[in-house]
Amino acid sequence: MGNVKKNIENQHSFVLGGSVKTYDCNPSERCGRCGGNGRCPNCNGLGSYKCTDCGGSGTCRKCQGSGQERCHYCGGSGVERDYNGRVTRSCGMCSGKGFSSCSGCFGFGECRSCGGSGEHTCMSCDGDGNCSDCSGSGEITCSRCNGSGKYQTFQKSQTTLYRKSWTFGGSSPLSNLVENTSGTVIYNDTVAQWSGALKQEFNKESQSHEIIKSSLGDASVSLLEEYNKSLSENSSLKNPDAQGDIPYDVKVKAESVPVVKVNYKVNGKAYSIHFVGNDTIVAYNDVPKVLETFKVTFFEKLKLSLSETKRLKAFSKMAAYIFNRNGLDSNESKLLNLMVSKLNMSDSKKKNFYESLRGYNESMPYDVFKKQVKSLFISKKTLTFAWHCMSIDKDLSKDDEDLFNKLCEEYASITPEERENLKNMALRFSKMPEGSAIDMYADLSCESKKIRGWFWFGLSATAIVLLIILCFFLNVL
Numbered sequence: 339m340g341n342v343k344k345n346i347e348n349q350h351s352f353v354l355g356g357s358v359k360t361y362d363c364n365p366s367e368r369c370g371r372c373g374g375n376g377r378c379p380n381c382n383g384l385g386s387y388k389c390t391d392c393g394g395s396g397t398c399r400k401c402q403g404s405g406q407e408r409c410h411y412c413g414g415s416g417v418e419r420d421y422n423g424r425v426t427r428s429c430g431m432c433s434g435k436g437f438s439s440c441s442g443c444f445g446f447g448e449c450r451s452c453g454g455s456g457e458h459t460c461m462s463c464d465g466d467g468n469c470s471d472c473s474g475s476g477e478i479t480c481s482r483c484n485g486s487g488k489y490q491t492f493q494k495s496q497t498t499l500y501r502k503s504w505t506f507g508g509s510s511p512l513s514n515l516v517e518n519t520s521g522t523v524i525y526n527d528t529v530a531q532w533s534g535a536l537k538q539e540f541n542k543e544s545q546s547h548e549i550i551k552s553s554l555g556d557a558s559v560s561l562l563e564e565y566n567k568s569l570s571e572n573s574s575l576k577n578p579d580a581q582g583d584i585p586y587d588v589k590v591k592a593e594s595v596p597v598v599k600v601n602y603k604v605n606g607k608a609y610s611i612h613f614v615g616n617d618t619i620v621a622y623n624d625v626p627k628v629l630e631t632f633k634v635t636f637f638e639k640l641k642l643s644l645s646e647t648k649r650l651k652a653f654s655k656m657a658a659y660i661f662n663r664n665g666l667d668s669n670e671s672k673l674l675n676l677m678v679s680k681l682n683m684s685d686s687k688k689k690n691f692y693e694s695l696r697g698y699n700e701s702m703p704y705d706v707f708k709k710q711v712k713s714l715f716i717s718k719k720t721l722t723f724a725w726h727c728m729s730i731d732k733d734l735s736k737d738d739e740d741l742f743n744k745l746c747e748e749y750a751s752i753t754p755e756e757r758e759n760l761k762n763m764a765l766r767f768s769k770m771p772e773g774s775a776i777d778m779y780a781d782l783s784c785e786s787k788k789i790r791g792w793f794w795f796g797l798s799a800t801a802i803v804l805l806i807i808l809c810f811f812l813n814v815l
Contacts, residue, residue, distance in 0.1 A: 357493035363483040369476055372469035376476040381460035385467040389456050392449035396456035399449070400442035407440045506568055508561050512597060512614055512621060519615025521595035524553040530588040543588075550592045650681050652711040653723060653779060654691075655698050659707050660727040662699035663737065669730050677776055704744060715748050718760060723779045725764040 368374040377383030388394040397403030408414040412429035416436040420426050428434035439445035448454030459465040468474030479485040507513030529546045531539040551562055598613040612621040654677045661670040674695075683691060698707065714720040724745055728738040746752050767775050 354493045354495055358490055359492070360488055360490050363480060363487055363489050365480050365483060365485045365487045366477040367480045367482075369469060369472035369478045371471040372476065374476040376469055376472060376474040378460060378463035378467055378469050380462040381467065383467040384460070385463060385465040386457040386459050389449060389452035389458055391451035392456060394456040396449055396452060396454040398440060398443035398447055401440035401447065403447040405440055405443060405445040405447040406437045407442075409436055409438050412436065504572065506565050508564055512612060515614045515619050515621060516595060519595060519617040519619050521593035521615055523591065524594050525550050525590060525592040528587050528589045532586040534585070543590075546590055550590075553592075554594065647681060648713050650677065651691075652714045653776075654678055654681075654695065655707075656711050656714065656720075656724060657727050658695040659698040659702065659711075660724065660738075660741070662696070664731075664733075664735075667731055670727070673727070673730065673776075680776060704741075708748070718749065718752070718756075719779060721745055721749075721752075721757070721760045722764045722767065725761050726768050726775070729764065730768065
């Protein structure tokens, strides 16, 4: 139903006008961070603090400023010994000296943390010793008057408002979308108000209903009647809490939410989709999962897989025949070039093939053209390809329609509905990447390659078996 109910209790505070008093005030006050002395509390105004790593001495604690420490490899003896304790050679790590550079200061003798100064700059005051809050003045802007020099005091009165919200969207299956979208506000005002449980200040519900009715129009009268009926069944929405005796009002906000329904068919099955509200929420019960193209049997796939080059040439001839009748534009040239490129010809053969394509134009009789593309009439996708070529320049003519009808006559039986489906399919394929569309038209798919591979494998295997049998019989004879 699209009904949502919420009970809310809100605390509202109000200032009593007669209780407001104004006072003069010092626009500044003592700084709380430094206590009014203006010094940085972290370094006590010195701008720096003693280094904790060296205790302020500036020397490395590890080597006491000498820059050297006992060699860890030989233990300070300066020699290396074998397992029996006999000296074998001078220590390679310290060159026999028994000591090495201090790892704490790298031999410099200074504290690495403070660089030998024994102090660190105070980060709170950037080294100037002044309190960062008051910049050394000891005073800050008064928090009570915000520097204005005046402040006010007043008394507050607090009351509790009882509210209940309710959304009604009708009994339509789409009504649950009302809260999730927006429409055009046609009414938004308080229609009834109580100062207490038993005292009503005003009631203009009937006037609000007339305004809403006139805005919605006659088509939505039944929706307004449904709303009034549902409202009367919820008496708690119209009357305040009698026990609480608190202020209460009823506000009505009405919105006109647009709904657009689109009906369409895919593969002969009817579907519908709704667009709800200004935010355009899309609602549907079912959508087509797979767009069917052309159903081909296994033997038709085998035949197609063994005639790719022949059909690609035939497709190129059909495209040239359609394009050359009114001159090639850029989109038509691009499609024709992609089709020819799939043939993988040498440059010389490609040049000769392009020369031959120029002869496919309006001067060529249809019967001659039909014989040149006869291999394409194995599938109805030829009609889709033809319509794709005719509509690519978005300038369909009567000659295009006549040629398409002639091509349709090459099939034993094709209904007007099938013709329209094939045309619509051409529009979908025209939105595909052109290389993918050509592969689809000419069946240049991985499946076709697999079928062709298995066919030649089976043919070769059969020939080998027959050869073995023949050799066996020859040996026996």
